[in-house]
Amino acid sequence: MSGFVGALNEAWAELRHHKLRVLLSLIGIAVSVAAIAAVLALGDYMRQQTIEQSDRYGGREATIAISAYRTDGGAMDWEGLDADLRTAADRFDLAHVTRRADSISTPVSVQMSDYLRPVQTRLADPDYAVIHRTTLSAGRWFDAGDAEWMAPPVVVSYALWQALGSPNLGTSPSLDIGGILAGTYRIVGVNTAEYLGDTQKFITLLPDTYFARAEVLSDSDALSWEVWVGPDRVNEIGPELAAQLRAAAGPDVEVTLSRADWGSRPENQAQVQIFELTTGVIAGLVLLLGGLGLVNIQLVAMRQRIREIGVRRSFGATGGRIFTTVLLENVVATAVAGVVGIIVAIIVQRALFTFGVLTPLQDNPPFPMHAALVALAAAVGIGAIAGFLPALVAVRVKVIDALRF
Known part of the structure; x- marks a missing residue:
């Protein structure tokens, strides 16, 4: 152990003595290590971005979607099924x-400055925003106390908000709705536009707000539910939840449970893995080229150190000690370059967020x-490979030839 520590100290001293040579030879290694670390970090960012985009449509990982309909053509008891589901969820x-309904067929209109504009109506509970990572352009989503308001809360689409004159939500703007949902509502939030030029004009209400005014859904409309179970419990809870809901609903109601979340679509994960593999191979090739350059520089430097090695051998340094010292010079140098490369990668990642190149995620x-660990291991590995040949040359130097040189 003491021999290894001594060789490590000698290697570090040699690196300090030849700062310029070491700096020039390790720039490529540091850049390559930074590329590897940045690629892996970017892969994590892309994975999270894909997950959050998927969550906005299918719900967070292990979200169970529940739908139901009567097989005998009768009217659905939505309130009773909701109560059964809430009981099971508590259990x-x-x-x-x-609860959710993406499009209610009952005509609804919004009072604009000079006319009534027909709009689409959607229904969702407060937990919808959590399950779907809902982002808003302004304001907030529903919360548990909103159902008690005299002027019920409403979340409007970005296009509808613009058509209303983009009112400041801090002033508690109101919205007059006509039709079956006639009344005055308070705008609490504005949905983010789904794409550039999005002109969809819709409102989102709490289901309880809708049923307080319309009482029932029309025959052409239907509610569905979503429950965020979590990946660790979904395989256990899913079958039991389905069995309990079907038993409570009775033989005339068909209850369907399914998943459409990120975890149920492994092809998305495969796309991210392909990106990581492709860019990782490219960064690895760059690192390998940097290692080859390091080998050439070290071989040239070794010819200049033949006398030094001969003197050390004449004073009793063993071949193993010489080999270990030269090898560790490269390993220590590339390890330092690896640390520098990782620091550069971290700085670059933060700069990309600061300057808006990468969009912040939830x-x-x-x-x-x-x-960091993979990049550092790659740097140490390439240092060991690059140092092996020069170390072998150093071991084979004969004392008398070295001193004569």
Whole structure:
């Protein structure tokens, strides 16, 4: 152990003595290591971005979607089925449950400055925003106390908000709705436009607000539910939840449970893995080229150190000590370059967020530890490979030839 520590100290002293040579030879290594770490970090960012985009449509990982209809053509008891589901959710300790209806066929109109504009109506509970990572352009989503308001809350689409004159939500603007839902509503939030030039004009209400005014859904409309179970419990809870709901609903109601979340579509994960593999191979090739350059520089430098090695051998340094010292010079140097490269990668990642090149996510992944470890291991590995041949040359130097040189 003391021999290894001594060789490590000698290697570090040699690196300090030849700062310029070491700096020039390790720039490529540092850049390559930074590229590897950045690629792995970018892979984590892309994975999280894909997850959040998927969550906005299918719900967070392990979200169970529940739908139901009567097989005998009768009217559905939506309130009773909702009560059964809430009971089951309490039994399984499921905190996030939402009703949803993406399009209500009942005509609804919004009072504009000079006319009534027909709009689409959607229904969703407060937990919908959690399950779907709903982002808003302004204001907020529903919360548990909103149902008690005299002027019920409403979330409007971005296009409708613009058509209303983009009112400041801090002033508690109101919205007059006609038709079956006639009344005055308070605008609490504005949905983000789904794409550039999005002109969809719709309102989102709490289901309880809708039923308080319309009482029942029309025959052409239907409610569905979503329950965020979590990936660790979904395989266990899913079948039991289905069995309990079907038993409570009775033989004339068909209850369907399904998943459309990120975790149920492994092809998305495969796309991210392909990106990581492709860019990782490219960064690895760059690192390998940097290692080859390091080998050439070290071989040339070794010819200049033949006398030094001969003197050390004449004073009793063993071949193993010489080999270990030369090898560790490269390993220590590339390890330092690896640390510098990782620091550069972290700085670059933060700069990309600061200058808006990368869009901030709801759950921005921190710089991944595995990226730093892999990049550092790659740097040390290439240092060991690059140092092996020069170390072998140093061991084969004969004392008398070295001193004569």
